[in-house]
Amino acid sequence: MERINYEDFKKVNLKIATIRSAINIDKSKNLIKLQIDLGTEERQILAGIKQYYKPEDLVGKQIVVVTNLKPATLMGEKSDGMLLAADIDGEPILLNLDKPVPPGTEVK
Secondary structure, eight states: OOOOOHHHHTTOOEEEEEEEEEEEOTTOSSOEEEEEEOSSOEEEEEESOTTTOOHHHHTTOEEEEEOSSOOEEETTEEEOOEEOEEEETTEEEEOOOSSOOOTTOEEO
16 A cells, blocks of 8 residues: 555544434445534434444444545435444444543544
8 A cells, every 4th residue: 555645644634423323224235324423513424334233333432534525425325424444354343432532523
């Protein structure tokens, strides 16, 4: 993988979000629709984690989100951000915080 310089890295805006609601997108085998709290705003993001997580288990969790991606439309739904997860043989593992922080806190 190509290495980037620090100036490129600074362009990526990472923030902590709290998941307020989560529902399966019925017509998709992979997507869950998340409503997230970023402190100063709420957004909708779609995450390809349906095969590994139940929506009811996600509510209240804090996740790391890339907040400055251009919005995308997937399965007719708007996704305005991307959650970060580790990838173990194709299985997404959500990143955890060791203690709660306010939604919208920047990750540096």
